[in-house]
Amino acid sequence: MTRRTPRLLAALLAGATLALAGCAADEPGQVPATGASGASYPVTVGTLTLDKRPERIVVLGPTATEMLFAIGAGGQVTAADDNSNFPAEAPKTELSAFTPNAEAIAAKNPDLVVLTNDLNKIVDQLGQLKIPHYLAPAAKTLDDTYRQITDLGTLTGHPAEATDLVTRMKGDIDKLVGDVPQRPAKLSYFYELGPEYYSATSKTFVGSLFGMVGLENIADPADADGSKGGYPQLAEEAIIKADPDLVFLADTKCCQQSAQTVSARKGWSGMTAVKNNQVVALDDDIASRWGPRVVELLRAIVDAVAKVPA
Numbered sequence: 088m089t090r091r092t093p094r095l096l097a098a099l100l101a102g103a104t105l106a107l108a109g110c111a112a113d114e115p116g117q118v119p120a121t122g123a124s125g126a127s128y129p130v131t132v133g134t135l136t137l138d139k140r141p142e143r144i145v146v147l148g149p150t151a152t153e154m155l156f157a158i159g160a161g162g163q164v165t166a167a168d169d170n171s172n173f174p175a176e177a178p179k180t181e182l183s184a185f186t187p188n189a190e191a192i193a194a195k196n197p198d199l200v201v202l203t204n205d206l207n208k209i210v211d212q213l214g215q216l217k218i219p220h221y222l223a224p225a226a227k228t229l230d231d232t233y234r235q236i237t238d239l240g241t242l243t244g245h246p247a248e249a250t251d252l253v254t255r256m257k258g259d260i261d262k263l264v265g266d267v268p269q270r271p272a273k274l275s276y277f278y279e280l281g282p283e284y285y286s287a288t289s290k291t292f293v294g295s296l297f298g299m300v301g302l303e304n305i306a307d308p309a310d311a312d313g314s315k316g317g318y319p320q321l322a323e324e325a326i327i328k329a330d331p332d333l334v335f336l337a338d339t340k341c342c343q344q345s346a347q348t349v350s351a352r353k354g355w356s357g358m359t360a361v362k363n364n365q366v367v368a369l370d371d372d373i374a375s376r377w378g379p380r381v382v383e384l385l386r387a388i389v390d391a392v393a394k395v396p397a
Contacts, residue, residue: 126140126241126244126245126246126247128140128244130241130242132221132238132241132242133221133238135219135220135221135242137198137199137219137242140163140243140244141163141197141198141199141219141242141243142163142198143163143165143195143196143197143198143199144160144163144164144165144197144198144199144200144201144243145164145165145166145167145182145192145195145197145199145200145201146164146166146167146168146171146200146201147167147168147182147183147184147187147192147200147201147202147203147204147209148168148170148171148184148201148202148203148204148223149167149168149170149171149172149173149184149372149376150203150223150225150376150377150378151201151202151203151223151235151239151378152164152167152168152171152173152177153171153173153174153376153378153379153380154223154235154236154239154378154379155201155239155243156174156176156177157236157252157378157379158236158239158240158243158245158248158249158252159245159248160239160240160243160244160245161174161176161177163243164177164178165178165195165197166178166180166182166195166197167179167180167182168180168182168183168184169181169182169183169184170184172372173372173380180195182195184202184203184204184206185204185206186206186207187202187204187206187207187209188207189209189212189213189216192209192213192218193216193218197218197219198219199219199220199221199242199243200213200218200219200220200221201220201221201223201239202220202221202222202223203222203223203224203225204224205222205224210222221238221239221242223235223238223239225292225377226292226377227291227292228292228295229260229295229381231292231377232256232377232378232381233253233256233257236249236252236253236378236379237249237250237253240252252379256379256381256382259382260299260381260382260385263382263385263386263389264299264300264385264389266389267300267301267389267392267393268393268397270301270397273301273302273303274301274302274303274332274333274392274395275302275303275304275305275329275330275331275332275333276297276302276303276304276305276331276332276333276334276335276360277305277306277321277326277329277331277333277334277335277360278293278294278297278304278306278335278337279334279335279336279337279338279344280318280337280338281338281341281342282338282342282344283320284320284321284322284323284326285318285319285320285321286304286306286309286318286319286320286321287306287317287318288304288306288307288309288310288315288317288318288319289304289307290310290313290317291317291318292377293337293374293384294306294317296381296384296385296388297388299385300385300388300389300392302333302388302392305321305325305326305329305331306319306321309321309325323352323354327354327355327358330358330359330360331358331359331360332359332360332363332365332395333360333365333366333367333391333392333395334349334358334360334361334365334366334367335367335369335374335388335391336349336366336367336368336369337369337371337374337375338371339368339369339370339371340370340371340372341371344368345366345368346361346364346366346368349361349366350366363395363396365391365394365395367387367388367391369384369387370383373387
């Protein structure tokens with residue numbers, strides 16, 4: 088694995104909002120086609136209408152891949168991008184979600200393309216090629232995640248499975264948050280995206296999860312005006328001075344960071360989180376995605392908080 092550069096971090100974490108609105112009725116006399124779970128076609132999500140269930144889906148974005156497999160549409164996915172490493176059976180290819188190529192996508196003969204980034208104006212290019220596409224940008228809230236899962240369920244003919252998944256996720260998350268014990272004072276934390284000390288504030292998707300658990304983010308002052316887009320680079324001295332109760336590492340795979348490497352950093356050994364063995368190694372992939380496994384991320388956070396003495 089390579090170190091994450093600021094450019095790569097920006098590409099991984101940036102999400103542009105896209106309003107999906109509008110609906111369309113079936114054309115008069117048109118006989119609806121039937122998909123999985125008794126779903127009927129045509130279906131419309133936003134401005135996209137599909138006349139039949141897609142059977143050759145190309146996915147550019149590992150989060151979308153996870154969503155599709157989680158709702159039972161994995162068998163309809165014929166090609167996924169080069170970072171779609173979960174689940175293991177995902178048809179990972181050479182396609183890139185960060186440098187998408189319309190010709191390479193078209194060569195897969197897709198009847199639906201699911202994207203998580205509109206890079207290189209790929210949405211316009213797919214439109215010109217008349218290839219149906221759905222954009223599921225990086226979520227800003229859990230509601231965004233639930234909406235994307237529901238939309239994908241509708242488009243792929245798995246609406247019931249999508250509804251069930253969202254219901255389970257909401258129930259699991261409510262239980263996890265409800266089980267967090269009350270404390271007289273908030274615990275503070277530092278969330279590390281890379282050894283260069285990039286972090287995520289409370290206004291980001293991942294930051295909102297920590298907020299649900301009642302933690303205080305030491306990165307918030309570094310982007311109080313929002314000019315860093317929620318992902319500021321902190322000075323090492325500022326992190327040490329803030330002395331967080333917990334340190335969460337989202338750079339264990341990419342950059343081989345661990346409790347050992349953190350404690351070896353100059354000035355970090357005296358930090359509360361290090362002294363109390365509260366440096367938490369996260370799975371980079373789970374920590375950077377907003378799909379079904381967000382429940383696992385929240386569980387890791389809750390488990391870490393539970394280990395901190397009251």
